Amino acid sequence: MRFRPWVVAVLICVAVTAALAGYKVLQIKSAIAFAESFPEPSETVETVTVAQTQWIPEVSVLGEVVAPRSVELRNELAGKIVEVGFAPGARVTRGQLLLQLDISEETAQLKAAEAEMELARLELERFRKLIRQNASSKDRYDRAKAEMAVASANRQALQATIDKKTLRAPFDANAGLHELEAGQFLADNTSITRLVGIDENVWVDFNLPQDRALVPVGTEVTATAPGRSGVKARGRVIARDAAVAADSRNLRMRALLPGVADVLKPGAIVDISVPVGAPQAVGVLPATAIRRDSFGAYVYALVRDEQGQLRARKRAVTLGPERAQNVIVTGALEAGEQIAAKGSYKLREGLLVAVHGEGSEGTDTTVGTGIITDGMADTNKETGNE
DSSP: OTTHHHHHHHHHHHHHHHHHHHHHHHHHHHHHHHHHTSOOOEEEEOEEEEOOEEEEOEEEEEEEEEOSSEEEEEOSSOEEEEEEOSOTTOEEOTTOEEEEEOOHHHHHHHHHHHHHHHHHHHHHHHHHHHHHTTOSOHHHHHHHHHHHHHHHHHHHHHHHHHHHTEEEOSSSEEEOOOOOOTTOEEOTTOEEEEEEEOOSOEEEEEEEEGGGOOOOTTOEEEEEOTTTTOOEEEEEEEEEOSSOOTTTOEEEEEEEETTOTTTSOTTOEEEEEEEOSOOEEEEEEEGGGOEEETTEEEEEEEEEOTTSOEEEEEEEEEEEEEETTEEEEEESOOTTOEEEOTTGGGOOTTOEEEETTTTSTTSEEEEOOSEEESSOEESSSOOOOO
16 A cells, blocks of 8 residues: 555656646647748749850960061161161151161272273173184183173172162061161161061961960961950961970960951960860850859759749759850750859759749840850851850
8 A cells, every 4th residue: 555655646747747748749730830831931033044055165375466577677787877768657668768878988999890890891802802813812811701700799799788788678568666867877787677568467476285286277266455455356377386395385376367457566465266176065154153062063953843833953063164254064954944043042952942023024044045165155146266
């Protein structure tokens, strides 16, 4: 009988515990029912539709504009300037006198040499007649012939000196600036001016790394002038250097740009886009659609579930170059898929998604149509290349 109080106490504890447990279960069920009365969490985003397009891989390098005909004019001999035949920056024609150095002494010597040559010629003719008449020896005739040759060589040497002191334009060209005046003395090998040939075309020299230097002659390239001018021109590769430079391991190449000589001057720097691969089928997405984590880049594709609701699904992608806020991507994307763009940072795997302005015109944007390159994206336009 003495155990009865303990049994009663145990039963009372069990009953209290059961009552508390039942009460707690009712609380939890009530909380669950209350939570289920709220709608499922979702986020609103803007989307783009993936469209497959052709991407041509390119490499972009700096190039220097070069004139097809250009020469730095220098005087070979020293002398005093007696005439300057062109104005700074003027256009000159082939054969036009550009600079005349003092040749008064050489001119006088030339006249004397011409007189000596004429005397030698007359002497030679006289001995030639005597030889025909057997009135002179062959030795005298040979001596007169040699004297004639010496006189002619002296005259040619003096004429060459005069020509070296008379600088003429080798081709039609635009002259550079100068500060030459008559009476000024010039040492030999002084820079006179630079002549740039008059031509509609220009060359562009650029270097490619040796692993990208398999670009054949005839490849189309695009040149873009940096800065406000925004000049863009298409051309083609016309020459390749014979060997890779030992100091930089780059191969120098030359492209011809037609019809841009008026806007691209020799010495200017331009950006050159050179195609270095075959076209590839890729997609183009705005930069706002790209997310990154420790495993790499990914996007959120919007896929409908069994109830027809859009949910976010994570898709890993490989990124290409980025241009104008658009990124070339390859990966598990199919044409026509909806990809979250603006607002994609709010999403997570499986989250319910609402499209901003769904049902109204212009809420879904298709990107990636046309042919694109690393340097540009031409939508439904001709492309020269990348």
